[in-house]
Amino acid sequence: MKDYSIIHKNLDKYFIIYSDCFLSRGLVKSSILDITNQQMYFFDTQFYDILSTISLYRIREILLMCEDEVTVESFQELIMFLVSKDLGAFVENVSLFPPINVEWDCYSIISNAIIDVKNKIHNFEKIFIELNDLFCEKIQIRFYSVVGTDIFHKIIHHAIDKRFSHIEFVIKEDAQENRLEDLIAIVKQYPFIHFTIYNSFKDLSTLRFNNISFIKRDLDFCKDCGVISPEYFIIPTMDSYMENSAKLLV
The missing domain is CATH 3.20.20 (TIM Barrel)
Structure with missing residues (x-):
């Protein structure tokens, strides 16, 4: 049986994906680009919407949104994967981790x-x-x-x-x-x-x-x-x- 104790200890916390990691939606697989470490990871697109808004809900609330036990299991595996790759962390106050501004001052209208x-x-x-x-x-x-x-x-x-x-x-x-x-x-x-x-x-x-x-x-x-x-x-x-x-x- 897989160990999800770290998730169960943080059920009332939020999970944030670090600001240097960018999500990209695909038809079947979506990706996370870790810009700082120059790495790309893939996950099932069914979780794209959850990950793109994950910081809005506590972990407990997200688990309750999952439609069945299979989805709960898959989501917990995904969170454990994100933690293992240092792509995010559990936090109590998401306001302390605002997203970075991704606008770029460039003279090109289209670069x-x-x-x-x-x-x-x-x-x-x-x-x-x-x-x-x-x-x-x-x-x-x-x-x-x-x-x-x-x-x-x-x-x-x-x-x-x-x-x-x-x-x-x-x-x-x-x-x-x-x-x-x-x-x-x-x-x-x-x-x-x-x-x-x-x-x-x-x-x-x-x-x-x-x-x-x-x-x-x-x-x-x-x-x-x-x-x-x-x-x-x-x-x-x-x-x-x-x-x-x-x-x-x-």
Whole structure:
């Protein structure tokens, strides 16, 4: 039988998640980002609403809200996990632990943008002009089908005179053609360009290239909506987490 004595001793206390830990909702699994320790943890999304408001109720009250014994057991396991990873603590007075202000003073109206490319190549000249006017610095462009390297050159051409500090192309591995040398040439010529290649069939343990990374998992425009995987994440710093950001749906 599992030991929940620490919870039972604190039934009349509140539980707070530390202010440097951020919740993110997913379709099936949700996550907690521990910014200070650069760690990411996952939990069932059914507990997202509880964790996002957990400091409003005493532990005893939350247990009474659980609909059955299975949920009670799962919630207690989750609390024990949070304690073991030092993601939160029991407190008597939650007003002594106000949330930190996550606003960031930045000259950018939008500091970063994600552009999804599914069936057609967008008008990147127009898009880049608009993002440049918004002082956007970082852009991720995700392709859901194989495209030729000439497309990358055309897109980069429109970015040359802009203020962008980083552009990442998320592209699918081309099983018919080995274009790695072409990509290496691009990142050498343009240091602000990065490639992430998904659905890769290469031996990832032997691949080490500056500004080029590989993941084995395939991406799907519909299926991957709401799916969280550690492969997709670079754990942010506190500063980068607080930046203004936006997803550009075009």
